[in-house]
Each structure stands twice: as C-alpha cells, then as structure tokens.
Amino acid sequence: MVQVRKPINRLIAPVRALFVSDASAGILLILVAAAAMLAANSPFADEYKQLFYGELRWTPIPKLDDLHLWINDGLMAIFFFVVGLEVKRELICGQLSTPEQRRLPIMAAAAGMIVPALIFVTVVGMDSPLTRGWAIPAATDIAFAMGVLGLLGNRVPASLRLFLLTVAIVDDIGAVLVIAAFYTTGIKMMWLAASVAVFAVMVGMNRFGVRRIWPFVVVALVLWVCVLFSGVHATIAGVVAALTIPMNAKDGHSMLEKLEHGLAPWSAYLVVPVFGFANAGVNLTGMTINEVLAPLPLAIAAGLVIGKQLGIFGIIVAAVKLGIAKAPENANWIEIWGVTILCGIGFTMSLFISGLAFDGSALLIDEAKIGILGGSLISAILGYVVLRLTTKHPEEREVESVTP
Structure with missing residues (x-):
C-alpha cells in the first residue's frame, strides 16, 4: 500500500505545491513575467507600452503623469510598507x-550584495557609465525564491527555509538603504524637512x-507626498512609515501585526504582480544577439548567478569554520549551497533599481531587464535542480525505511 502511494505522491507533489502559500506568490510572479514578455512581443506591443507610458489625461499629482509612475512611485509604496512592517516585527x-x-543572516546578506556588485563592476569596467547599475544584481526576491522552495514541498529542511527568508529580509533592508543613499537626486530641502516633521x-x-x-x-499618505517631492524616492516613505506603527498589543494582536496580515496578501498577489507586469516586458523585436549579450545584461546575470552564491555560500562556510556562527540545523552543505543559488533570483527589487539607475534610457533599462530575467531564471532552475537531486521528501524517506 505504501509502495503504491509512492509514485502517486511523486506525481501530484508538483501540482500540490502550486497551492502551498509560500509557492503560489512565486508562481504568480513567474506567470506575470511570462505574460509581460508575451505582451511586449505581441501584435499588441504598442498598446502594452501605451497603457503604462502613455500620458494620462488627468492626474491629481502632475509629477506622476503616466500609469507606470503611479505603479512604481505609488503602488509600490505599499510593498515597501509591508517590508518595513515585516522588518520591524522580525527585529523586535x-x-x-x-x-x-x-x-x-546579516553577514550572508552583506556578502550577497557586495560580491555581485563587484562582479558587475568587473564585467562592465570601472570607468563605464554602466557602473550606476551596480546594485541591480544585489537584491533577492523573497516571493520568487520562496516559490521555488514551495515547489519542492517538504524536501528542504525548515531551517533552510527560515534562513532564506531572514537573508532576504536583511537583503531588503540593504536594498532600501542603497536606494535612499545612491539613487536619490535633486534633494529639495523644504520638502525633506516637511518629511522629517511628518x-x-x-x-x-x-x-x-x-x-x-x-x-x-492619513498621516502616512501625507508623508508619501512630502517624500515624493523631496527628491528621495517616494517608496522610502512606506518603510519609514512602517517603523512608526505600534507593536505593543493589548488584545493579543498589535496594530503592526494586523496591518501586516491584512496587507501582505494584497502586496503579494496584487501590488507586486502589477509592478512585474508593468516592468518585466522587453520588446526583443529587432534586438541583435550583440545587444542581448551586451556588457550590461551579462554583468547583471553574472552578478545574480555567480556573485550571489559565491558571496553567500562563501561567507557561511567561513563563519561556520571560524566559529563565528552556526550553520542552519539539519542541513548538509550541498543543501545550503542550493538555497544560496536561489538567492540569485532578483526579480522585483532588481527591476525597481534598474529603473532608478538608468532612468531616461529605454535601451539600458531593456538590457537590464534581460539580464535580470535571464539571471533569475538560471538561478531558479539551477537552485531547484540542485535541491531536487540532493534532498528527499519525508514520505520517500518513510517508504525507504519500510521497504525491504
């Protein structure tokens, strides 16, 4: 009976995994990215571009005069707000x-940002204007990476899932700091002072x-407007506002937890997919192989695929061997390596940073998208294969133990 269940369980496991909570958001992102690429290369490519970049007939904020700006500067503030809530809860x-x-996690996230950035700069050259995109391969997409883990069911030890999640959270903190420090231009002191006051x-x-x-x-919306006009990217207001939300609970559930639980599904299943659909589309029509393999996409892909696993896995090995930290429990080195490969999935935050780094250059943004999508896809497939081949599902271990 147990032996009969074994092939059936293997057959339905991938389908069942699609409906697991930590997989569904990642699967949705994969579908959204594919849909964006299809739309950008279909007979409706012009309509796709016009939808997001066409000037709006009316907008309450003249600075945000197309749908793409409203998504990236407005809607994504909700995503950053949820990130801020999650970070505060985890820290407390x-x-x-x-x-x-x-x-x-801090050491791994730091190495996972520094090494990809160094590889990026090495590929494009220190004197290249492309160095402005150094932070693009430094980010890890939580939903996408957890989605791949979800497809593996219970094969991956819980300690590695937790490790990946905490590294990605710290990575998000680093990405927010990078955006605030390196992709902020034209500061308007009056608006910045107003932001501080709010x-x-x-x-x-x-x-x-x-x-x-x-x-x-209400006050968070005022803060968003002030930050928008200050020159600091408006989404930073989401993180800053989240840090002020009360964590103390009188009835067992704090305001922070209520907001996080209420907004997290909207962020994962609406905000991020809409952002992905608006930003992931690249029109490949007329693009030559030289453009696809240009220094920028190659540098980003190399940073994600090679830099992430090299930096994170290397620092874990060093920290454990030197006694600085303990390795995740119940996991061998190959399993740890497989999870570090998944850290090379940089969809959401990488796309976001690429728009800031090369604002005004459609060609460079498209090249960056090719590198992000290519590097993320390779990391997802490679990480899945490594973990699939080196881990065993609990049911399979049970079958093996009772089979003569």
Whole structure:
C-alpha cells in the first residue's frame, strides 16, 4: 500500500505545491513575467507600452503623469510598507531579535550584495557609465525564491527555509538603504524637512498611544507626498512609515501585526504582480544577439548567478569554520549551497533599481531587464535542480525505511 502511494505522491507533489502559500506568490510572479514578455512581443506591443507610458489625461499629482509612475512611485509604496512592517516585527520579536539570530543572516546578506556588485563592476569596467547599475544584481526576491522552495514541498529542511527568508529580509533592508543613499537626486530641502516633521508626528502618535489605524494611514499618505517631492524616492516613505506603527498589543494582536496580515496578501498577489507586469516586458523585436549579450545584461546575470552564491555560500562556510556562527540545523552543505543559488533570483527589487539607475534610457533599462530575467531564471532552475537531486521528501524517506 505504501509502495503504491509512492509514485502517486511523486506525481501530484508538483501540482500540490502550486497551492502551498509560500509557492503560489512565486508562481504568480513567474506567470506575470511570462505574460509581460508575451505582451511586449505581441501584435499588441504598442498598446502594452501605451497603457503604462502613455500620458494620462488627468492626474491629481502632475509629477506622476503616466500609469507606470503611479505603479512604481505609488503602488509600490505599499510593498515597501509591508517590508518595513515585516522588518520591524522580525527585529523586535522575530528571527532577527537577538545578536545570535542576526549574525549569520546579516553577514550572508552583506556578502550577497557586495560580491555581485563587484562582479558587475568587473564585467562592465570601472570607468563605464554602466557602473550606476551596480546594485541591480544585489537584491533577492523573497516571493520568487520562496516559490521555488514551495515547489519542492517538504524536501528542504525548515531551517533552510527560515534562513532564506531572514537573508532576504536583511537583503531588503540593504536594498532600501542603497536606494535612499545612491539613487536619490535633486534633494529639495523644504520638502525633506516637511518629511522629517511628518515622520516625527507619526512617532509621537505611537508614543502617545494612538491605537486607531486610520490616523496613521492619513498621516502616512501625507508623508508619501512630502517624500515624493523631496527628491528621495517616494517608496522610502512606506518603510519609514512602517517603523512608526505600534507593536505593543493589548488584545493579543498589535496594530503592526494586523496591518501586516491584512496587507501582505494584497502586496503579494496584487501590488507586486502589477509592478512585474508593468516592468518585466522587453520588446526583443529587432534586438541583435550583440545587444542581448551586451556588457550590461551579462554583468547583471553574472552578478545574480555567480556573485550571489559565491558571496553567500562563501561567507557561511567561513563563519561556520571560524566559529563565528552556526550553520542552519539539519542541513548538509550541498543543501545550503542550493538555497544560496536561489538567492540569485532578483526579480522585483532588481527591476525597481534598474529603473532608478538608468532612468531616461529605454535601451539600458531593456538590457537590464534581460539580464535580470535571464539571471533569475538560471538561478531558479539551477537552485531547484540542485535541491531536487540532493534532498528527499519525508514520505520517500518513510517508504525507504519500510521497504525491504
């Protein structure tokens, strides 16, 4: 009976995995990326471009005069707000709340940003204007990477899932800091001062015990407008606002947890897919092989595929061998290596940074998208294959133990 179940379980496992919570968001992103590429290379390519880049007949904020800007500067603020909520919760009472828990993820995330950036700069050349895109391969997409893990069911040890999640969270913190520090231009001090003042109001609301959600939402919108006009990218307002949301709970559930649980599905299944569809499409018509294999896409792909696993796996080995940190429990080195390969999936944040790095150059943005999609696809397939071949499903181990 058990032996009969074995091939059936193997057959339905990939289908069942599509409906697992940590896989579905990643699968949706894969479908969205494919849909965007099809739309950009279909007879409706002009309509696809016009939909997102065509000037709006009316907009409440003249600075945001097309749908693409509203998505990247407005809708994505919700994504960054959810990231900020998650980061605050993890730092206060989650997997990053103690120095021991933070040590390895911080080291891994730092190495996973530095090494890809170095590889990127090495490929494009130190004197190249393309160096502005150094941060593109430094980001890891949580949903995409967790989606690939979800396809593997229970094969991957829980400790590695947790490790990947915490590294990706720290990676997001790094990406936000990079955006704020290196992709901010034309600072307007009056608006920046207003942003600081509004942030102080939100901190005061927390300190003085405001426990209704709507005042925080209203003031957060004001903060977003101030940051938008300050020259700092508007999505940073989402992270900053999230840090002011109260974590103290009187009825067992804090405002932060309620907002995170309420907004996380909207972010994963609406905000990020809409962003992906608006940004992942690349028109390959007339593009030569030389353009596809140009220094920019090659540098990004190399940073994601080689740099991520080299940096993260290398620092884990060094930290464990030197006694600085402990390796994830119940995982061997090949399994750890497989998970570090998945860190090379850089879909959402990489696309976001590429738009900031090469704003105004459609060709360079398209080349960057090719590198991001290519590098992410290779990392996803390679990581899946390594983990699929080196891990065993619990049911398979049970079958093996009872089979003579």
